[in-house]
Amino acid sequence: MDRQFPDTQFTNTQFTNTQSTDTHRSGFVAVVGRPNVGKSTLTNALLGEKVAIVSPKPQTTRNRLLGILTRDDAQVIFVDTPGIHRPLHRLGEVLLETAAATLPDADVALWVVDVSGRPHDEDRQVATLLAQAAGALPVILVLNKADRLLPEHVKENTAAYATLAPGADSLLVSATRGDNLETLLAKIIATLPPGPRYYPEDQFTDQQERFMAAELVREQALLHLHDEVPHGIAVAVNEFKERDVSANVTGTSAVPVTSSGMTYISATIYVERETHKPILLGKGGEMLKAIGQGARREIEKLLDTRVYLDLWVKVRPKWRTKDDELRRLGYQAPRHRLDKDFYEEVEHDTSYSQDALIVVILVSLLGAFGGFLNLVFAGQIGAAIGAFIYRAVIGVAGYYLWVFVAQYIGTRFFKGTGDFGEVQRAFGFAYAPQALNLLAAIPCVGWLIGIVAWIWSIATGFIAIRQSLDQDDTNAALTVIVSGVAVFFVIMIIGIILGTLGFAGAALTGAFSG
Helix, strand or coil: CCCECCCCCCCCCCCCCCCCCCCCEEEEEEEECCCCCCHHHHHHHHHCCCCCCCCCCCCCCCCCEEEEEECCCEEEEEEECCCCCCCCCHHHHHHHHHHHHCCCCCCEEEEEEECCCCCCHHHHHHHHHHHHHCCCCCEEEEEECHHHCCHHHHHHHHHHHHCCCCCCEEEECECCCCECHHHHHHHHHHHCCECCCCCCCCECECCCHHHHHHHHHHHHHHHHCCCCCHHHCEEEEEEEEEECCCCCCCCCCCCCCCCCCEEEEEEEEEECCCCHHHHHHCHHHHHHHHHHHHHHHHHHHHHCCCEEEEEEEEECCCHHHCHHHHHHCCCCCCCCCHHHHHHHHHHHCCCHHHHHHHHHHHHHHHHHHHHHHHHHHCCCHHHHHHHHHHHHHHHHHHHHHHHHHHHHHHHHHCCCCCCHHHHHHHHHHHCHHHHHHHHHHCCCCHHHHHHHHHHHHHHHHHHHHHHHCCCCHHHHHHHHHHHHHHHHHHHHHHHHHHHHCCCHHHHHHHHHHC
16 A cells, blocks of 8 residues: 655645545544553554554553544544553643543544453543543444453453443454454444545555654564563654665664665654663663664554664653653643642752752741741740741751651652652742741731641642652652651650750740741
8 A cells, every 4th residue: 555644734624525425424533441452453453554553561552643544435534542541640641631632523432442351440430531521422332352252251241341331332343353343344434424535545644754653663662671661761753864874873773784765763762760771772782772673674664665773762850740841752741730840840950959948948037037026026025036046947957857758758668769859849849838927926826827837838748749759649648748747746846845945935936836
């Protein structure tokens, strides 16, 4: 088949022919489901073309991909989506948003499940998403992996999935063996509305060659690597052009370097941790070589030309948690996430260290001044001076103590990965609510304002800790609560000790108002 890649993106308002729409059907089919149920394998099988990479790893698909099937009687645009799951980081949230965003514009939803097993919680999450977003959207329940379904489980498994999609058409298929795919395709076309072709007859995807090449490199990395490394990998193509490849260019291609007129591709594989880089390179570069050779063969099939592939490996810490990094790597993350993005930015930018400390010092001075005024109004001038000094010092010291305790507890017991500097920068700005302690001068309620400021700091501290230590919500909450309580009691004990030494006004004011 003559493969056609787009020079520009088409939209569903651009028709490419003038044929009658009375008998011709066309439309967009959203392929949705939890990870690892065979959505991409099914899409490729229905198209007869490879538009989506496939691997046994969850979340292999990260982008919305269009696969275009054109026949005389119909044009079916399959929209392959990332697996719907419970996200643990910003990339996961972006993938979930990408999958959900396909439903409002779809003409049919193809819900793919793994019928060889019982429904998972994520399958129920898909059912909820379809119920909320799809409205009157026709749903076809694709009971995939029927070749793995034991005969004694056919009735109970199919019934279990049917209860999640009441009223939906369903069909047992095997994407890997091709069982029932023609029947499924006929069912899809019959469900589509009448309409013209949206894309040229010879175009089979909306993705550019550059994107496809990057995906094929990532596919090989997923196939060759194990454990947690593949999930933290991203690929970006640096150069893609026709050029002569001279003998002094090094790379992973097995194509003779004396040949000319081939496609030269330079790509960078990004990992999140320094410890992952040597794993990706392998002993003597063997792992990277194997990835490159496998990717080159697949890209040559795609482009129908000889390819010289140069691969590089670089570390980009925590790229899955940062919107700017996600956009740079081609993932369409929303640009306005002020709460989390801010802490992500200051966490990795060391220039914010001084700013964070300034915030802490100013907040501590404001709180100290509030305590000073409170005691002045009460006629305790001597205690007021002591309280001011105590509060100013303990405010800064308490900040460093909380950062130390949170970073230690978070990394030792609650699956955190950030260092002291990252936590210090993010947590410095989370300390800002303590400025409320300036209002401690208000008679009778100063102590209450101090408690409110402390609780508010716990909330902002949760966001800062979660981002700087790269934790999920549960571990971040545990880190903040345990460290916050520990620091509170340490400060209170210091206040009591100072009280026994004759500084009761200063110490107790500082200990109980934060």
